Amino acid sequence: xxxxxxxxxxxxxxxxxxxxxxxxxxxxxxxxxxxxxxxxxxxxxxxxxxxxxxxxxxxxxxxxxxxxxxxxxxxxxxxxxxxxxxxxxxxxxxxxxxxxxxxxxxxxxxxxxxxxxxxxxxxxxxxxxxxxxxxxxxxxxxxxxxxxxxxxxxxxxxxxxxxxxxxxxxxxxxxxxxxxxxxxxxxxxxxxxxxxxxxxxxxxxxxxxxxxxxxxxxxxxxxxxxxxxxxxxxxxxxxxxxxxxxxxxxxxxxxxx
Amino acid sequence: xxxxxxxxxxxxxxxxxxxxxxxxxxxxxxxxxxxxxxxxxxxxxxxxxxxxxxxxxxxxxxxxxxxxxxxxxxxxxxxxxxxxxxxxxxxxxxxxxxxxxxxxxxxxxxxxxxxxxxxxxxxxxxxxxxxxxxxxxxxxxxxxxxxxxxxxxxxxxxxxxxxxxxxxxxxxxxxxxxxxxxxxxxxxxxxxxxxxxxxxxxxxxxxxxxxxxxxxxxxxxxxxxxxxxxxxxxxxxxxxxxxxxxxxxxxxxxxxxxxxxxxxxxxxxxxxxxxxxxxxxxxxxxxxxxxxxxxxxxxxxxxxxxxxxxxxxxxxxxxxxxxxxxxxxxxxxxxxxxxxx
Amino acid sequence: xxxxxxxxxxxxxxxxxxxxxxxxxxxxxxxxxxxxxxxxxxxxxxxxxxxxxxxxxxxxxxxxxxxxxxxxxxxxxxxxxxxxxxxxxxxxxxxxxxxxxxxxxxxxxxxxxxxxxxxxxxxxxxxxxxxxxxxxxxxxxxxxxxxxxxxxxxxxxxxxxxxxxxxxxxxxxxxxxxxxxxxxxxxxxxxxxxxxxxxxxxxxxxxxxxxxxxxxxxxxxxxxxxxxxxxxxxxxxxxxxxxxxxxxxxxxxxxxxxxxxx
Numbered sequence: 001x002x003x004x005x006x007x008x009x010x011x012x013x014x015x016x017x018x019x020x021x022x023x024x025x026x027x028x029x030x031x032x033x034x035x036x037x038x039x040x041x042x043x044x045x046x047x048x049x050x051x052x053x054x055x056x057x058x059x060x061x062x063x064x065x066x067x068x069x070x071x072x073x074x075x076x077x078x079x080x081x082x083x084x085x086x087x088x089x090x091x092x093x094x095x096x097x098x099x100x101x102x103x104x105x106x107x108x109x110x111x112x113x114x115x116x117x118x119x120x121x122x123x124x125x126x127x128x129x130x131x132x133x134x135x136x137x138x139x140x141x142x143x144x145x146x147x148x149x150x151x152x153x154x155x156x157x158x159x160x161x162x163x164x165x166x167x168x169x170x171x172x173x174x175x176x177x178x179x180x181x182x183x184x185x186x187x188x189x190x191x192x193x194x195x196x197x198x199x200x201x202x203x204x205x206x207x208x209x210x211x212x213x214x215x216x217x218x219x220x221x222x223x224x225x226x227x228x229x230x231x232x233x234x235x236x237x238x239x240x241x242x243x244x245x246x247x248x249x250x251x252x253x254x255x256x257x
Numbered sequence: 258x259x260x261x262x263x264x265x266x267x268x269x270x271x272x273x274x275x276x277x278x279x280x281x282x283x284x285x286x287x288x289x290x291x292x293x294x295x296x297x298x299x300x301x302x303x304x305x306x307x308x309x310x311x312x313x314x315x316x317x318x319x320x321x322x323x324x325x326x327x328x329x330x331x332x333x334x335x336x337x338x339x340x341x342x343x344x345x346x347x348x349x350x351x352x353x354x355x356x357x358x359x360x361x362x363x364x365x366x367x368x369x370x371x372x373x374x375x376x377x378x379x380x381x382x383x384x385x386x387x388x389x390x391x392x393x394x395x396x397x398x399x400x401x402x403x404x405x406x407x408x409x410x411x412x413x414x415x416x417x418x419x420x421x422x423x424x425x426x427x428x429x430x431x432x433x434x435x436x437x438x439x440x441x442x443x444x445x446x447x448x449x450x451x452x453x454x455x456x457x458x459x460x461x462x463x464x465x466x467x468x469x470x471x472x473x474x475x476x477x478x479x480x481x482x483x484x485x486x487x488x489x490x491x492x493x494x495x496x497x498x499x500x501x502x503x504x505x506x507x508x509x510x511x512x513x514x515x516x517x518x519x520x521x522x523x524x525x526x527x528x529x530x531x532x533x534x535x536x537x538x539x540x541x542x543x544x545x546x547x548x549x550x551x552x553x554x555x556x557x558x559x560x561x562x563x564x565x566x567x568x569x570x571x572x573x574x575x576x577x578x579x580x581x582x583x584x585x586x587x588x589x590x591x592x593x594x595x596x597x598x
Numbered sequence: 599x600x601x602x603x604x605x606x607x608x609x610x611x612x613x614x615x616x617x618x619x620x621x622x623x624x625x626x627x628x629x630x631x632x633x634x635x636x637x638x639x640x641x642x643x644x645x646x647x648x649x650x651x652x653x654x655x656x657x658x659x660x661x662x663x664x665x666x667x668x669x670x671x672x673x674x675x676x677x678x679x680x681x682x683x684x685x686x687x688x689x690x691x692x693x694x695x696x697x698x699x700x701x702x703x704x705x706x707x708x709x710x711x712x713x714x715x716x717x718x719x720x721x722x723x724x725x726x727x728x729x730x731x732x733x734x735x736x737x738x739x740x741x742x743x744x745x746x747x748x749x750x751x752x753x754x755x756x757x758x759x760x761x762x763x764x765x766x767x768x769x770x771x772x773x774x775x776x777x778x779x780x781x782x783x784x785x786x787x788x789x790x791x792x793x794x795x796x797x798x799x800x801x802x803x804x805x806x807x808x809x810x811x812x813x814x815x816x817x818x819x820x821x822x823x824x825x826x827x828x829x830x831x832x833x834x835x836x837x838x839x840x841x842x843x844x845x846x847x848x849x850x851x852x853x854x855x856x857x858x859x860x
Contacts, residue, residue, distance in 0.1 A: 051767055071769055081764035085782045085859040094778065095768045126859050146768065322824060329644060343826040350644050394729075394810075398821030423729055423810040424821065430809065439729045439810075572662070573825050 001065050001072070001149040001182055002027050003048070007057035010043055017043050019207035020057070027063065030176070030183040030220070032193035035203030035211075036243050036250040041186045042154055044208065048184060049073040049152045065149035066180075070099050074148035078155035080139045082127045089114065089123040092142045113145040116175060133164035137171070144179060153185045157192060169195055173220055194235040195223050202239065205246040212242055281312035282489050287324040287333035290317050290535040292546035293360045293474060294337055295508075295526070296500040302529040303503070305496035311489065315533075321400075328353050328479050334486075335478045335493065342399025342573040344477075345565055349578030351480055354585040357494055358556045359474030362466040363549035365515055368473070369405060369465040370450035377441035378460040385409055385463040389419035391441040394431045398424050399573045401473055402444040407567055408469035417571075435459050448538075448546045466549075471564075472557040473548070483585060494588040498554040505552035508544070519544050551593075558584065559594040647829040655833040664818075669837065671813035672803050675731065679738025680799045687743045687795075688788070691750025695784065696776060701751065708747050716741040717805045729810030737806040742795040749791025750784065757783035786860065789853050796845045800838065815841070 008021040017040040025031050033041045046052035048059050050073060065072040074095075082091050092110045101109070114120050117137040127135055136156060143151060156172075157165045169192065176183065187193055193200045197216060204211040218231050288294045297315070300306050306313040316333050318324050325344040328336040329352035337359055338344075347353065362368055373382040382391065388409065395402040403422070410417045423440055425431050428449060434440045436458040444465070445453065453459040465471075476497060478490050507522035527540050538546065561580055568574035586592050629649050635641045636648030647655075659665035693700040694708075720737055727733035757780055765775045807816030815837050822830035 049767060051763060071767075073767075075764070075767045077760065077764060079760055081758075081760050083761065083779065083782070085785075094765075094770075097778075098770055098774055128859065142768075322826075325826070341824075343824050346826040347644065352644055397824040398817075399825040422812055424812070424817065425729065425810055426808065426820075434729055434810070437725070437728070439724075572664075573821075573827075575827075 002062040003150060003182060003184075004060040004062060005044075005048070005057070006060065008044065008047055008054050008059070009056040010040065010047060010052070010054050016207040018047075018054075019209050021208070021210060023201065023210065025182055025184065027182055028180055030185060030196055030198050032185045032187060032197035032200045033203060034187060034190065034193050034200060034239060034243065035208060036205050036247040037188070038206050038250055038253075039203040039246075040206065040208035041203055044203075045075075045152050045154050045184060045186050048150070049075055051075075061150075066147065069147045069149050071095065071146035072149040074143045074146055074151055076136075076139050076143050076151065076153045076156045078158050080127075080132075080135045080159070082135055082138055084127050087124050087126055088119055088130070088138050088141075091127070091138055092145050095142050095146045109145050113141040116144060116178075117141040117171070131164070132160050133168060136160065136168060140172070140175070144175070147179075148181055151181045151183045153183065155187055156185075158187070158189065165189075165192075170224065172196065173224075177221065190236045190239045191232075193239060194232045196220060200235075200239060202242045205250055214238060214242075281307070281310050282486075282492070283312045283314065284335065284486075284489050284493060285314040285316055285333045286493075287316045287318055287327040287336040287338075289319070289321070289324065289338055290533055292530055292534055292538065292543055293339075293548050293550070294533070295530050295547070296359075296497055296504050296550060297337060298529050298533045299503050299526060300496045300500035302532070303500065305499050306493070309492035309496045311492055311496065313493070322397075325353070328477060331479060331481065333479075334482045335476065335490070337474065337476045339401045339474045340472070340561070340564060341397075341401060342403070342568045342571075345568055345574045345578055345583070348477070348583040349565075349575055351582070353477050353479050354483060354583055355475045355477045355556065355561065356483075356490065356585050356588045357476040357497060357554035358472060358551045358589075359476055360548035360550055361472045361474070361557060362470045364466050364470055365511060366466055366509065366517070366549035367447045367464050367545075368548040369402070369444055369446055370461045371409075371442065371463045371465070372435065372445050372450050372453055372459040373442045373462045374435050374438050374440065374459050375457065376438050378462070382441060383460070383462050385468055386413045388413070388442070389415040392421040392423060392439075394423045394425050394434045394440040394443040396425065396427060396431060398422075399568065404564060404567060405444055405465050405469065405471075407571070408471065409465075412469055446546065448542055451545055470557075472560045475556065475561075476554070478585075491588060494554065498589065501550055501554050502552045504547075504550055508547040509549060509552070517544075553591065554589045555591060555593045556584070556586070556589070557594050558586065558592050559596045562596055645828060647832065651829040652832045652836060655827075655829040656836065659830075659833065665837075667813045668815050668818045668834075669841070671811070671817075672807065672815045672841075675734050675738060675806065675814065676799045676803050678731075679735040679802070680742050680795065682735065683739035683742030683799075684746050684792070684795065686739070687746025688750050690743075691747040692754060692776075692781070692784070694747065695751040695754025696780065704747070708744055712744040712748065716802055720805060720809065724809060733809075734803070734806035734811065738799050738802045741798045741802040745795050745798060746788075746791055749787055749794070753784035753787025753791070754780055756787055786857055789849070789856065792852075793846070793849055796849060797842065800842055800845070804838065 003025040005021055005023040008018055010018040021044060033044060035041050043052060047054045061072070083094065086094065089110050092113055093106060096106050096109060114123055117140050119134070119137055119141055122130065122134065127138070130138070157168055160168065173196065185196060194216065198220070200214040200216065201210055202212045202214065203209065214235065216235055218228060222228055223232050286297060288297060301313060316327065318327065321338040321341055322343050324336045324338045325347050327333045329347040348355070360368065371385045377391065381387065393406065395406070397403070406420065407417055423434065425434055428445070431443045431445065432449060432453060435443045435453060436456070450461050454461055483490055503526065507526045508519065510518050510520065512518050523544065527543050530543050531537055561584060565574060565578055565580040569576055569578065586595070633649045636643065636646070690704060694704045716737055719740065720733070723733040723736045727736050761779050761783060762775060765779050770778065803814065804816035804819065807814035808820050811817035815834055819831055819834035822834055
């Protein structure tokens, strides 16, 4: 499913956060959105998935989602947003319960999603018993179980330590190689953008406008190899050069209130 | 003796009560501001205590319960009020002894009435024999009202458990419950019973004295006071009995037909009573509330034994309480109905 | 390196650890001392009976069957009043937690009525409901109702908003969001409220039984007071304390079962 964003503008309490965002995302593409703190990247993601109403502009979905998609626009959250009173399987099943599936079909879908994310043996565990990385795997499994057309990832790895982040990046790439979807990936981490995205949208500081779109030609599957290091580092340098000054301004603003 | 008395009276006239008090023996009595406390009011106002060389202090309470506690705890030397289960439990531990009578239910003298609610009366509750199956409001568990119902049950041959008792804590609550038709009947002192009947909220269906005459109230003293200050107690009782005689002369007269009459002697005492009783009663209310008090302060001794036995049978008074040990019959002569040992 | 000196330990302490024996020992020591003082006659027997006399009074209540009658009557009133007050309180409290209009309408009323001691309303309830069971149950019910409302709606507020956003992002219908997110998420706060309302119910049952109750622990304590049976009175107080402990144990078990996920 293709996506078209037309003139997305949003303001909070009279403060302009996003200003005229136009963007096309092709089916199956991974688009990362980066920018300095407060550039409105999470707001943009909220608008795309219908959780926030834009002050102006619209989001168009072009083409029908696959037939078995129960929830075409599906999020993965930074803080996982798991229900602490449900075990892993029940947390994943939450996304299915209101769709009138048979019990067997529900169980089968949950089992498949857990297997895909390597959670098979943790089905009965409670979230409090899991590490951060495992919790986010539950969040990812819950997103996959509804077979989304567009996956909206809001800083999905930001709450995790560096090693876990590496592991999950590999897992995400493996999953995306098998599950077809369109992906919008918001992050403040330039490595993640350089490793995972086909294109990187760089937003300017408030109000958020598209400052530059960086295309990365190397296929994502090849970027993990040692020989790819210079390429990835180059992309990272380029992105950093684009946002560095604004990031500093943003930081000062935060510090001085 | 006479010389001392004359000197004391002279001092009283000359210097006023404040100075003479020092020469007199101090003694305190805990009491209710009820008409039934009349003898101590009369003894005070007519100077009978002073004649005995006593400087009496009244300590007023608003219920029988704290009076017994005050005497048992030594906060008052003597007490005068109704005899309750609570009293017997304290007295049974040796804290105090009954020495003379106060009110009693005596045939011909209305004091406590059985009152039916309007609705229950219309439905046939017109006789004290009809208590079984009824819901009856009383003040407290172990109160004189509770005992009066127990005696009625024995006399009329029903079980007290056939009556549903509602302890409501105060006469005011009992009256309100009757007016609100929340109970079928209540026991009320004459004054309150007349008021309820006048309102049309209830009907007097009988009087306790018609069914079960008994010794309702008594004068009692702390055991320590009796042991250590016996002469003071004797003097107090002498003044008290003298006032009882005055009271009987004024309020307990009956004509040839048995009807109570109140003459000039009553009129003379009524202001004394009105001075102490609260809320201040009218002359008519004083007469209506004037219970029978033995003119010589004599107790119905056997009935006190019966009371203790009844409370014990109900589990309200400890088994080891011995009625004989809570009575000191030496202060008043010729007590009535003394059981033979 | 010239002189080698071991570093002195300076951590530790300030970390309360459970001591199983100390509470029991304190309890036994206090009771023992009390019994000893009574036995030596240091305490006035008229106003403070010995622990043994209290135990004897309790034993007497068990053997004559009055214990069951009193405890049964009180438990009945507590159970009925608590269940009614809690059911109504949860309904209103959750409504106030979910709907802005319900909160705007309910909050001033609850704020105005909550601080009123329900004991002060007992005479009013007697006028409305009579001196029988309904006024007693109503007193307990009203006493339980308001804290439950407040516990329920503040517990709703404490449910993380991101969970609700998550549920919306998966297209859960509003009713499912209430039952699957809001209610379970509010459970810790609601159960904490239960602890408070259970003790309120215990306090109020004693007050309610002071008027027109033939049986019940409160009625028993009051009549023991009227009869100056101090040993019975303290036996009744002991019963109340045991009842409180039992209720607390039950609630603790419920909390452990329901809030296993915490």
